[in-house]
Amino acid sequence: SWASAGSTRDVKILAGLLDPAEALQAILSAPVHRFTYKPGKGTQDSQTAYAGVVADEAPWAMHFNGTILNPVNTAGYSFAAIQAMQAEIDALKAQIAARARHRTWRTLWLWATKE
Numbered sequence: 311s312w313a314s315a316g317s318t319r320d321v322k323i324l325a326g327l328l329d330p331a332e333a334l335q336a337i338l339s340a341p342v343h344r345f346t347y348k349p350g351k352g353t354q355d356s357q358t359a360y361a362g363v364v365a366d367e368a369p370w371a372m373h374f375n376g377t378i379l380n381p382v383n384t385a386g387y388s389f390a391a392i393q394a395m396q397a398e399i400d401a402l403k404a405q406i407a408a409r410a411r412h413r414t415w416r417t418l419w420l421w422a423t424k425e
Contacts, residue, residue: 315382330397333390340368 316322340363349356362379365372370387373380 328386328390330390330394333387334394336368336370337387337391340371 342361343364344359344361346359347353347356363371365376365378369376371379371384373383
């Protein structure tokens, strides 16, 4: 039932936060393969083309003894990885802004001291 996939605090024992940089590294390290399922395996649909990870290459994304994709972990790692990427973007924006300010003041100083 959907109740077994509950996401409210009342159904979880929280154990800390996932490090966004760790999540990003895990995702970046997992090859994403194009594949179809072997006849009679997986979804039983051997015609549809999929893209995804292989269990032994992304254990953080699996459950049921490492055989089935865990959508809860996959979403959690994705959310944390997005946070890590946003932190990197924010740091780069700050560096760009600092350089732009520096360049402006330097340009003004050079202009003011020029005869």
